[in-house]
Amino acid sequence: MMNSSRKIIKAAEVAVTSLKGDNSDAFTAPLWEQENERARSRASDGTRHVAGADVEQRVHDAREKGFRDGVKDEQKRSGEAIVSVMEAVAQVRREWSDLQERFYDEAKENVIRLSVALAEKIIRREVSLDCDILRTMLDNIFGDLKDRTGLTVFLSPGDEQFLKEHGVGEEESDASVRIMADPDLNPGDVLVETPELVVDARIIEQLNVLQQRLIDHDGGEGAAGRE
Template structure:
């Protein structure tokens, strides 16, 4: 079983509030937004065309009958044409609302993906220039280890060599009898680590921490959707 955590370095001031805050603009059915909805223009054109065709057929039918009932049929003709137009307008509005909801969902997901991609690149830059980062991450990750009788700490080769060159930055003893051993692992991104213990792994890799942040953000977004007034 793997345990995941988010280092305090990924939070503002060590708090538990994510440094990412997703605030999405409310989409209103205004001209600018509606004109950009996929397929909406085509749907609207099709519906209006159908409305005109139905109105023409009604008028043609009444004309062919010669308006035998005179004024009564004239009123009924006007009423039928209004009903057709009104129904088609309702259909257009329903289609607009459906498209708006679909567009909002796609819009939010795309913006979130963009922001997270930018954030990930920023974090990678910070990790590369901050050699002391691994010490803090190790200290925090070890707090999740319940039994230190046998712990293998997998590190990026760069962090591994840096810690060996500066043993004072290693937050644990390298004496084998203490049960903690460091090993190089090229698959680990610099600034992160993976702790293998008898009771499971502690995932303190860069990717693991970032994925946990993403998960929390998506949960916050779902909560906001359920409670829009929050």
């Protein structure tokens, strides 16, 4: 019979690893402890797996968010760039329109001035070749001033001499009209003085009036047409 003072170990609680000696290292942990250890190990592995999956999900979400934010920022920058380009294009169009208008106005005036200068040369040449033009001018002036008295007509020395030589001089004119030479006048120019007014019928003055009317008239219609 076994001594009752010795400790009794149930076989189900231990596993025999060696029958040598009486050393306690010869026994393994009870089975329930082994199961608990394996359960803790599996739980730890599961926790690490869950933690790893959570980290991966967080990284994925952060990457997706960064991508979306990047796309939004790029769209914003692209939109701002497009707006800047459109504003620049609009500014260029305005400047080009102003440049065209200035160029048109300057070209228009230059063309009119050149035309008037050319007309002056042609008229003076025609007057020098055909003195009937001078007679016609005088007839028109006298017709406009027929109710005036005390008229004095100033002509260039050449024109005044021509009229005297061809019978249209002071002695054949109305007694109230005097024809005199003015060395400051060019051929074809006529200057008429009365006690009340002065009629400047010089060719250049008439052409200047015509020139200004052309510029003003074309400027108004040109601006309306460009609009």
